[in-house]
Amino acid sequence: MNVHKLIKSFGFAFYGIWTSLKEQNMRFHVFSAFIVMIAGLLTGLSTQEWLIIILTIALVIGSEMINTAIESVVDLASPEIHPLAKQAKDIAAGAVLVFAMASVIIGLLIFLPKWF
DSSP states (O other): OOOOHHHHHHHHHHHHHHHTTTTTHHEEEEEHHHHHHHHHHHHHOOOOHHHHHHHHHHHHHHHHHHHHHHHHHHHOOOOOOHHHHHHHHHHHHHHHHHHHHHHHHHHHHHHOOOOO
């Protein structure tokens, strides 16, 4: 195993995360995750609830990063407006929305019984 290549690949991955934070939607998801984590600390979530919250946050943020990557590749491949390019971008954005809506439902199921 080439340790130098491994370290370099982690650098690329961290740069990808940093670059994704330039996107408005990514900043919204990260801000939301921060708020949920503070709420979780104040609420006293169980280990199992934390696992669900962390996995949910990772899925939403990861899907947003994949969406951003897809949009970048589509823009590169099809700089002009094309129905298939629009369809690919819309479907990728829709996938993020599905994860985000599921995360809201999961959050409500975890937090509401503890608060009320």
